[in-house]
Amino acid sequence: MSTKSFSLLSLFIVFLVLDFHGVVANGDLITDVCKNASAIRSQISPIIKYDFCVASLKANPASKGADLLGLGKISMETCLTNATSIRSYIAQILKGKKEQPVKHALEDCLTMYSGALDNIHRAIASYEKKDYKKANIFITGTDSYSDICEAGFKGLTKQSGDFSQLIAISVAISGMV
Ligand SMILES: *[C@@H]1O[C@H](CO)[C@@H](O)[C@H](O)[C@H]1NC(C)=O
Numbered sequence: 727m728s729t730k731s732f733s734l735l736s737l738f739i740v741f742l743v744l745d746f747h748g749v750v751a752n753g754d755l756i757t758d759v760c761k762n763a764s765a766i767r768s769q770i771s772p773i774i775k776y777d778f779c780v781a782s783l784k785a786n787p788a789s790k791g792a793d794l795l796g797l798g799k800i801s802m803e804t805c806l807t808n809a810t811s812i813r814s815y816i817a818q819i820l821k822g823k824k825e826q827p828v829k830h831a832l833e834d835c836l837t838m839y840s841g842a843l844d845n846i847h848r849a850i851a852s853y854e855k856k857d858y859k860k861a862n863i864f865i866t867g868t869d870s871y872s873d874i875c876e877a878g879f880k881g882l883t884k885q886s887g888d889f890s891q892l893i894a895i896s897v898a899i900s901g902m903v
């Protein structure tokens with residue numbers, strides 16, 4: 727083997743190792759972040775389920791190469807997507823409802839999830855401006871909206887439980903950056 731092809735080969739191997747290392751390191755980061763997040767005990771956020779945390783971050787393919795800051799952004803975007811679909815779902819079931827107490831409760835839920843969405847948008851905007859503390863405050867405030875909806879309407883337990891987890895993950899990560 728010539729010296730030239732040998733050095734090309736070693737360069738190739740170095741890149742292979744670096745690339746492999748990058749993937750492993752990121753898998754470790756998600757694991758690490760979710761381990762730490764699930765160890766948090768707070769008065770306002772639910773306890774984060776480790777498996778849910780890992781699955782929710784890995785669900786976005788962009789998490790593969792992401793650093794901690796990137797994971798924070800991804801988790802907030804997941805909250806945004808989730809709140810948007812919950813809101814659409816509420817609007818959809820509201821259409822078929824005529825009975826006043828249920829209708830009223832669902833209208834409140836619609837308002838609450840709109841408020842939650844505003845909050846998440848503000849959190850993401852702050853995060854993009856590198857104001858992580860403000861982002862953390864906005865995202866922390868988001869959970870109370872779904873709680874208020876939940877108090878009035880009992881048909882969204884699964885959705886609001888998942889949503890609370892997603893919010894808690896964002897709160898945790900924006901508190902780590
Ligand atoms: C998770 O906690 C460990 C132990 O306290 C710490 O060394 C590590 O930096 C933390 N990871 C993140 C992503 O904050």
Ligand SMILES: *[C@@H]1O[C@H](CO)[C@@H](O)[C@H](O)[C@H]1NC(C)=O
Pocket residue numbers: 782807808811812815885888889
């Ligand atoms: C919200 O996120 C959870 C967890 O990723 C998922 O199971 C659920 O389907 C999502 N709900 C909506 C309405 O998008």
